[in-house]
Amino acid sequence: MVDQARITSGFSAGPVRRHPGPDPYADAADGVDILGPGDLREHFPYITDKAVGAVHVRRAGWFSAQQLGAWMVDQAKGHGAELVSAEVTDIHVESGRVVGVSLSNGASIGTDTVIAATGPLSRPVASMAGVDLPLYSELHLKVAFKDHLGAIPKEAPMIIWSDPQQIDWSDEEREELGRMGREDVLGEMPIYCHGRPEGGAESPYFLALWEYHHETLEPTWPLPDDPLYPEVVMRGLTTMVPGLAPYLEGLPESTVDGGYYTKTRENLPLIGPCGPEGFHVVAGLSGFGVMVAAGAGDLLASHVTGRSLPNYAESFLLSRYDDSRYMAEIQALEDSGQL
Template sequence: MIGVELPVFNELHGKIAFRDELGVIPRDVPLMIWEDPVDLVWSEAERAELAQDPETAWLLQTFPAGVHFRPEGEGDSPILLVLWTYHLDPKPVIWPPSFDPEYAEIVMRGLARMVPGLATYLGKMGKPYVDGGYYCKTRENRPLVTPLPVEGAYLFGAVSGFGIMASQAGADLLAAHITGSPLPDYAPAFLLSRYGDPDYVAAIDKVAATSGQL
């Protein structure tokens, strides 16, 4: 709209909601996150069958960390929300978003590695609800809180998966830019102009795009 190119991309993130009718997960547990890489739960027979087909052999690979869940709803609600992004490559934005047909099963097989009791649902959990959206992020997964090279234009964006956590501090920093107030020492780290520094650009090539991300 204003002719400014931004160094951002979109990463598809999905979640499933399903009914834990057996009460495997207590309703009072907090958000739980698995920070180790995951091999999906398969029987030996399933592994042998998947390995024979090039279209399914990728399901035997080690998947990235990050599967997480929490109970959803009040009282006796049996709903669990489960989230996991295992495809980390940039995606063009399509709305509404589209997910792998096997997304729900993959998520549950990853979660069963974290909570073995949930393996009882594999192949018989009914039809979970699947939805999600996109994380807009920079290559090094650091937000942009910055004036733009158009007079009067400012940006607070590319907040990835930590928008709620970063929103207040980011808003304070943006307000300081707009009002001409003194800036904190860390302000340059969030400027768009940081990409004009060759040393910075070289350094972020060594940083994972999931840095700091849940």
């Protein structure tokens, strides 16, 4: 489903180590190259000359999640699925097994199989079946800038700045931000400010993300607002692409949206049966749900149909939390390693 072959690259102003000996991937279109300053200047001249190295991921790309979803729905319908657009308001359980669901349109459906694949709302939906899922959600915003100056070429890969950085607010701005209680943008900012061109050859848009909120919250819609987001992200990006600096005098047209990363403690999804017989979940897809959607669906289908299971199936079950050694291991994790 990758419709355009692109490259994902991480740039760093910190020290970089070259491969010892010949680069095993030098000729491979699907490998990873480590680039030095010369390669960077030659192939990515818009990246700051402060960058001393880059990890150049060759086998990477992007595609439209909406189109993937629409294609999957078409495939399912072609195999006899019927789509009912309504909210599940209750899950009925009798004698330890699911027997049906109630819908917001007043209808109910009798069934012996219910799958909660309800994203950030998986926890409340699973609770309708008496199951407590250990999930939490983080707000992740993204901003689309209209790069009318063409500071970043359309053929640019996704670019990711992998050093911490400090935003160079003026003294006046610092004071004002302090008064606004925005300490989150005053100190050392996290790594992974990133972005990529968006749309076809004629599109002027550049899509950018930088998760600096580090907030766990109950999902609500419309999404909580951060009026500073476009400016903070533009400042972060300018560290990597100095040609964006004119936008600091006047931000380009921009649109902010986003959603939630719904995660488990160790950032591994929950896929398979749990709770009453016939009840299943596909949840905790965090920031990788588009990439893993097909595999997660395939694994869940094996559970539901009784097909033989792959050897990794157990790793995704809710029952993994019954293992006290596993629990001790994941409690010791510092963070989930998510972009």
